[in-house]
Amino acid sequence: MEWSDEGIILGLRRHGEANAIVELMTAAHGRHLGLVRGGSSRRQAAALQPGNGVRVVWRARLDEHLGTFALEVVAPRAGRLMAYAHSAFALSHVGSLVRMLPERDPHPGLHETLVAVVEHLDEPRLTGMLIARLELMMLSELGFGLDLDRCAATGGRNDLLYVSPKSGRAVSRDAGEPWRTQLFELPYFLIGEVAEPPSRHDVEAALELTGHFLARRVFEPRGTALPDSRAALIAALHRLDAS
Template identity: 30%
Template sequence: MPDAGAATRVLLDSAYLLHRRDYRETSLLLELFTLQHGRIGLIAKGARRGKAGLAPILQPFRPLLASWAGRGELATLTHAEAGGADIRLRHTALFCGFYLNELLVRLLPLHDPHPELVEVYRTALAGLAAGRDLEAVLRRFELALLECLGYGLQLTADAQTGDAIQPDRLYIYRIDTGPIIADSDDPVALHGATLLALRDGRFDTPELRTESKRLMRHVLAHYLEGRPLKSRELFRNST
């Protein structure tokens, strides 16, 4: 966390805009995901003023180079420019991009740098833009985000016995410990093959995809403390 009394000045850090909202008459409040400083909050003074304002540059999914200065939690954006080619997301991919951004806003602590996660995010956006398997892109990002936060899933061994996960066995995933063998009629059980597929980043069959999605929703809901995601609601309302 930054020292509330210390002045901060950062020049041209690589960044992505996660969220923005209007502030007063001409300014914006921003949340950026930056390479060297993690998730940060900034005020962009006068960004909405006239054609020369920064608002057209400050768009989601666009690589940026950002500079800021100030004291305490909320510094002031002093400069922003394009940091690479625009990433254009359309239709379902656009909602998936909003979902990635909301996960970062909700789960990533402020001022906690994760350069490797920035690269994972960049790769995920490229996959969404290219129209690759969207479900697979989301699952890989979710797993990487949890790993960076120290909440990585245990996907290789039974949490009670230490035995290797068996593809044909049914398991329940306990967030505090990991997978344990489930009763055959347990409605939330999933196959060991799904745990191993998540470990390997494979989503070859409809069953693997369905069970992987169900597991990740369960785990993420725990860390989101049960609060719903607005991006999911936005997607449901658009269909």
């Protein structure tokens, strides 16, 4: 068995004295693990860092085997991403989210989005927006997508400002006004393109929204809490805003 693909390194762990098991998110083969011979050596370990983009060849005798990776780093991002607290925490959080997916389950659209997100995680003004959008996409990829296209009360598509914390459906300004204190805000950048990075308030509102549904629909049913890296990322972004 053999295939070639492109991917992003999510993580790695030592395997024996010199080898490493590397976890990738690939374009056509989903989240996939493989053995890299000599991957724990000083020469290779520096390249096999989370966030780096790679070309990969996977080989195994049978499809169900772990198999081996031959990796070539084509986008060495890890150095600059690990240089800042907010991007390091964001990268860790991205890995935690992707690990919610079944192994070897293809998600080509998600991989394409991940490439764009990871490329810009060291830009503080964009990081919160990118993570909130990714979390919204992850909810959909996991089968828990929110219905943000039309108002739950009227069916209209205009002036959508709120989201029901129970149904995950959008609510328009007029329909939601009487219950606005019980609803989440719906920042526009979650449903449309924006010319400028969103305000701190909108980023916080978006992360509150996506965090609620990730906790309720993804992590809590598995008996776990939201990853610590998420809270650390939000704290790091707050420190940057205050500086």
